[in-house]
Amino acid sequence: MRRQNYRTRAVILSVLLLVILMAIYLSGIFITEDMILGSFLEAKLPPDFQHFFGTDALGRDLFLRTLKGLSVSITIGLAASFISGIIAVLVGIGVACGSKKTEEAITWVIDLFMGIPHIVLIMLISFALGRGFWGVLIGISFTHWCGLARVIRAEVLQLKSEPYVAISKKLGKSGSWIMVHHMLPHLTGQILVGLILMFPHAVLHEASLSFLGFGLSPEQPAIGIILAESMRYLSTGMWWMAVLPGLLLVILVLLIDKLGHLLRIIWDPYSSQG
């Protein structure tokens, strides 16, 4: 086969990654509660061909539980990055185009948010909202926008100093017209990539929050819960309960990260011509 050019390879690889992610997500939807219902006869089995990841203390199949958990993680990650993204875009553009006062005020808020460790803030918000799915979702959404907002602000400020933007103004175009036609096309790539790179963060935070007991409730098959439960059995040599679900989580996060970098290559026509 002829060696494909860089961009084609990036496209093929990202489609592949998307398919894998979709597969994980969909499998989680099709796995029903009774498929995970275990029996005590099969409790604490090491991995074999019947149970790829072994079973847990209640005899539930860990592979199915992990998939289900990751699927929940993906949902939360997607929704949280999306909400964060919207906040980031609004704030970023607002700061760059607003008056000096608003800029100072919002920059101060951003610094405040970034100054507090993420996990503490998410725990507070989630706890205040009564934990569970919505607590986690809102907690993560409201803490992950700062970085992207800063990037967008810097980008807009730079665009504003471009001669073609100044010229557009002198050609009688309004601020909003310039924003839509001149600036957004430049920002779309940044925003898209920023969103995707935010996604693994959100997933990891969801997992750690549930692990610490401030997130999803214990009866839900969340990855954080699985890992928290496995801790009790780790000292008795039941390694599979922690290692295999943990490994799958790491792989998922790496895949998404890779996807973000690939999209950057595809999007930016100047970055790579090889």
Add this chain to the structure above:
Amino acid sequence: MPLEAKNLYFKFQKQESWILEDCNIRIEQGERVVILAPSGYGKTTLALLLAGYLKPDKGQILLEEKQLPKEGIYPVQLIFQHPEKAINPRWKLKKVLEEVGEIPEGLLTALGIEKPWLDRFPGELSGGELQRFCVARALMAEPGYLICDEISTMLDTITQAQIWQVILEEAEKRKLGLLIITHNRHLAEKVGSRIVELE
């Protein structure tokens, strides 16, 4: 309907000395004024002030004895030295012209802009080709005054002559006032009706 700058003072923030100090200039309608001066005399700054890209610290700029509008199409248009920066790199050139309005075929032909260029991106054209678009765009805005800040310095002589021929023709036809900034004395003598030399 003259364009006038009265007692202009300008400096960038925190800089100690004035870039422009008590600067006065008056351009009549249909007049072609050339400013001929070595670099570092604030010529570009004057161009940016007159075209409304900068605000003077003191003094005023008047068109027909009136302040210039804050919104809408500015009646004084500026063509920059470097066309690469004056055009959005993500826009096809057709859109660059459509930003101002309907594309006048005649003007494109006169400037030697070829049809296929309209569907290209700016990165695929040379500086000389892009500058033609900048000239077309500025003329399409139908300004009363046009400021040309070293617009042909980076171009070969043939392109330079082509572009100037169009600008001079249009200026004649529309009774445009021109302010031309250049280092090239021969060019100044060819295109200007009045030469202002700064020493």
Add this chain to the structure above:
Amino acid sequence: MWIDENKMKCKQQKLLEIHNLSLSFQRYGTWLRQESLEVISNLDFTVDKGEVVAVVGASGSGKSLLAAAILGILPPNAIVQGEIYYQGTRLTARLQEQLRGRDFALVPQSTTYLDPLMRVGQQADGHRKPRPTERRKKIFEKLSLPEKTGKLYPFQLSGGMTRRVLVATAMLTEAQLIIADEPTPGMGVEQALEALQMFRQMANEGKSVILITHDIDLAVLFADKVAVIYGGNTVEIASSRDFERGEEGLRHPYTKALWRALPQNGFEPVWGTQPYAGSCMKGCIFAPRCSMRTWECEEKMPPIRELREGEVRCYHAT
């Protein structure tokens, strides 16, 4: 006029030879298709020791890319064919890397090449030890840069001053070959003459200069010969004495058109625009705009041939 004996002695030695250079870019077309776009084809010229060669031509004819090709600083998607010899050795990427900054110096076209966070005097001095501060000051003075210039940061300089600083930086090096890419725009005539005179002087001391420029009228005063490039092709190599005789002395119709378009020589443009080197023309690249064209010109690209001690790529030149 500017040729002295010293230069005649080392004249015969070729410093740089370019044979049949072509250059194309791999770029993405619609969606994922990759296509190659030829920007330079059939480029030949030589630079002798102690010589100033002016390279003139339309903007977008590939002049700046030529400089990048010699220095080996083309973007990774560029494909170079043909040969470049430096002092008889064929240039490779490795050799170019060694020669850059030592034997080759560049005066870049864009004024953004200066480090924005470093005082320009310090930048001009570079890493050389001991610091050539005294010599630098003299060069600054010659280029009529005020004494305090060395202490300024790039953003405090005007366009013309920046260019003079870039010229001074190249002059401070020990390079054998200086490639100046549009060094004069933004300078007044006196300063431009001063800068060009300094290039001339460097050549008289045995160095070589490639001067890429649009200011033909100034360049011919200082250059030994002029290479005219159109659409990525060398169309004429003329001695600068030919330009003194005006149109009569020139060979290619494009060179004549360039000369005629100068404000002091009629300011008369030829209509039409330059085609791309890779625009699949089988005939002469200037034919569509040429008043002398015949069927022959539209059929086949004329080869470069010798004519009156110069070279020309035209069937009809006399």
